[in-house]
Amino acid sequence: MATGSSGSKRTRRRRARPRVAVLRVGHRVGRDPRLTTHLALAARALGAERMYLEPADPALTERVAALARGWGGAFVVDGVDDWRRVVRSFPGRVVHLTMYGEPLARALPRLRGSDRLLLVVGGAKVPPDLYRLAHANVAVGAQPHSEVAAVAIVLDRLLGGPDRARFPGARRRVVPQARGKKVVTLRSGSR
């Protein structure tokens, strides 16, 4: 009985994890390709479902799609012209990550209780109305650092860290090694 009860609690906790998307505002096509690629790949690796990218950058979207075809999962980068429309129409909680916001440790229980979350990060210049349009402004530390680090830490704390089960359909997979590299090639479409 005790086991059954603890089992069901565990199931409920796992189901309660929010579905997370990322919105990057103010990408500079041609100037930020590596940084925005790192942001997209970290979001994907740590469990986000998609990244909205303003403005659109079709070359970046295709690079990430090519990688996802090889390494599995359904993550996509969606170019958008109007980030405000994404924020306003998002069917869940919109959280702007900024060093000026309330501490993550305080906000985390509320974020964990959401069904769907949109994590918004700005580039060099953040549009001032983002602070008002977001439901919450949350700081991963009140020091200047990196939107890649901020998104990674929020996803890690919300979703429990890397999980290979998130990447069905992979054509190749790493076999973890104490030394060196081992990658196996899988049949297309296999898990």
Next chain:
Amino acid sequence: MATGSSGSKRTRRRRARPRVAVLRVGHRVGRDPRLTTHLALAARALGAERMYLEPADPALTERVAALARGWGGAFVVDGVDDWRRVVRSFPGRVVHLTMYGEPLARALPRLRGSDRLLLVVGGAKVPPDLYRLAHANVAVGAQPHSEVAAVAIVLDRLLGGPDRARFPGARRRVVPQARGKKVVTLRSGSR
């Protein structure tokens, strides 16, 4: 008595946190400035003491130093010519972060038990002997993503997340806000 005992346990646990440095190998001066700056700032914000940078990039070192003069703390970026010497002479555990390594969740207890840790991340091309020279090769997920995200997550899990007490001597400090930005200017040298 019970309170005293739990207090001393807490103290011991806090003292047991490792001192962490980061080594970035294969920086491309002029090509990677933003990405390596993000790496340095994330390392600083999340509690690393310094970053060794190979090859040296004096402009980047000075940019990070200028930021640290304003925002506090003792973090520095040390340019190095020979990364292998840094790895060989480091007085602690050397951990190469790579998607091909053993899972972080498995390695973490060992890392937490170290007094000093050097987290090594490569650039686009990782020298093959790094896998052998490091004491451990550890993966923050077996998917391609970002050295900024990997370092951030390892520091967050090891050191307990952002902590304003790490930045004495700041000239300015953020006052967390639900909306908007508030920064106060402090006397030079105050906490």
